Amino acid sequence: MMRRMGRRSVVGTVARTAVVAGTATAVVGGMNRHAAGKEQQAADAAAYQQEQQEAQMQAMAQQAAAQQAAAQAAAAPPPAAAPAGDDLTTKLKELASLKEAGVLTDEEFAAAKAKLLAG
DSSP: OOOOOOOOOOOHHHHHHHHHHHHHHHHHHHHHHHHHHHHHHHHHHEEEHHHHHHHHHHHHHOOOOOOHHHHHHHOOOOOOOOHHHHHHHHHHHHHHHHHTTTTOOOHHHHHHHHHHOOO
8 A cells, every 4th residue: 555645634634623623622611611710709709808898887887886875875964863852842842731731730740840851
């Protein structure tokens, strides 16, 4: 058999072309998967960062609300206690009205009044 020099057979050329095309397809597919993986990583990182920022903002808002509530509680004056004189005056007025209504006698009124003033 005699073989020609310099020319290749058609079957060899087709086979070589198929190998090159298959290799190119595999390489492009791998590059696409790699790029998609990088994009997914970037999207995951961005989502994580967004969640962290939202959590930090929420924590800051809660802290600010707690500080504001504490400031309002500190700024509000405590309820004023009724002076002892007012309470005594009120009780004496009640005794006087009971005496005027005839419920208490003069002696009972005097005894209750003395007890209030002493106590």
